[in-house]
Amino acid sequence: MSAFDYVESGEVDGRRCGRLHLGSSLTVAEAAELRLALMAALEDCAVLTLDAAEVGEVDVAGLQGLCAVHRTGVARGRQVLVTGLDVGPWPEILRLAGLRRHEACPLSNDRKNCLWL
DSSP states (O other), X not given: OOSSEEEEEEEETTEEEEEEXXXXXXXXXXXXXXXXXXXXXXXXXXXXXXXXXXXXXXXXXXXXXXXXXXHHHHHXXXXXXXXXTTSTTHHHHHHHHTOOOSSOOTTXXXXXXXXXX
């Protein structure tokens, strides 16, 4: 059984939407499974929401996986959003990693479409 649960969540403006629940841990131990789950979910929809609210443990492999799916989504013309970054370990992790931003990274296709804004 996967730690990452994907559900379709309908359509918005004719674009297929989905939500991927990220489970409780995004560490190197889950990196391979995380990558597969992220890419499969991104393949299935145009707007992907990643639900990070239940994540309690994150390392650089988890952060890299989230950045990678965002970059892939941008390259494919898809939108990747993250919810739950204001709870649990996220505020401190994002601060320590220097990922809290006031504008999108240069790789973003939309100055407001950034995981860390």
